[in-house]
Amino acid sequence: MKKNSGNAGRSAFSYNPLLFQRSRGRALSRAEKSGLIAAGSTGILAFAVPILVPLPLVFFVLICILAPLFPGFSFFYPVISHGRRDVRQISLTFDDGPDPVATPALLALLARYEFCATFFVNGTKVRRHPELVEAILAAGHEFGNHSYSHDGCIMFRSPSRLAQEMLLTQRCLARHGVHPVFFRPPVGVNVPAYAEALHLSGLKAVNFSCRARDMGNRRVKGLARRILRQIQPGDILLLHDTAPPGAPHNVQLWLAELEQIFHALKKRHLKVVPLGALCSSSCKKNHDDLSEDSIHFLN
Numbered sequence: 001m002k003k004n005s006g007n008a009g010r011s012a013f014s015y016n017p018l019l020f021q022r023s024r025g026r027a028l029s030r031a032e033k034s035g036l037i038a039a040g041s042t043g044i045l046a047f048a049v050p051i052l053v054p055l056p057l058v059f060f061v062l063i064c065i066l067a068p069l070f071p072g073f074s075f076f077y078p079v080i081s082h083g084r085r086d087v088r089q090i091s092l093t094f095d096d097g098p099d100p101v102a103t104p105a106l107l108a109l110l111a112r113y114e115f116c117a118t119f120f121v122n123g124t125k126v127r128r129h130p131e132l133v134e135a136i137l138a139a140g141h142e143f144g145n146h147s148y149s150h151d152g153c154i155m156f157r158s159p160s161r162l163a164q165e166m167l168l169t170q171r172c173l174a175r176h177g178v179h180p181v182f183f184r185p186p187v188g189v190n191v192p193a194y195a196e197a198l199h200l201s202g203l204k205a206v207n208f209s210c211r212a213r214d215m216g217n218r219r220v221k222g223l224a225r226r227i228l229r230q231i232q233p234g235d236i237l238l239l240h241d242t243a244p245p246g247a248p249h250n251v252q253l254w255l256a257e258l259e260q261i262f263h264a265l266k267k268r269h270l271k272v273v274p275l276g277a278l279c280s281s282s283c284k285k286n287h288d289d290l291s292e293d294s295i296h297f298l299n
Ligand SMILES: [Zn+2]
Pocket: 095, 096, 146, 150, 186, 187
């Protein structure tokens, strides 16, 4: 393994016009198409029924405001949130790690059930805990990109900053020979700025269809009940392998809740498959797939 250092510092978070040059090749999103339709409808109504002129634009703005609240809504860019509903299989995903307490305990539990999971990691933690990345890899699990800093206000950042969040994490993982293809927005909030960032990084957005609203493991009690009452074939489960910041993490209770979920999955004959298989794609790709522009963008 290469030395886990690098120059992922403050200077990396800066405007780069390259991002906007590349956006030319991106297909129109549903949001952009809806905006054009709304503008066209406004023009037609101006001649036909002038009193209704504001309606299409009001409707469009309303969708734009509400869309980020729906993690699986492919409005601003394509989002994968579940697999096929007619096949009895699901995927386990764990966000916000790796964590020196939670992750090793989780790996042991996953090994006992022979389950494969996908770890959506933060670049800062990857740099801090390279040994945990190696342990996850050695156990045969997969990785996703969950931003570099997990900034609480990330949804208000520029496309340029978001792209750097993604590419810095890609670079941290590349030192371990890992090249994820999936990105999960922190807090699952889809905002328009991600469209440009995803286009540049070549990553695909993946959210989830089943979650316990555990608030990053602040609400662990009842986690299994909340998951098991809603889970269905094709689901992507959102869980966390992290200690909640500023709050105690009852790891034993968390593991007991997870074990209830794992046990129920076996009992209900819901096969746990890697996220790449559920989404009919691979979770890893060749480093060459990162465009030269992306590499320059980081430097
Ligand atoms: Zn997160």
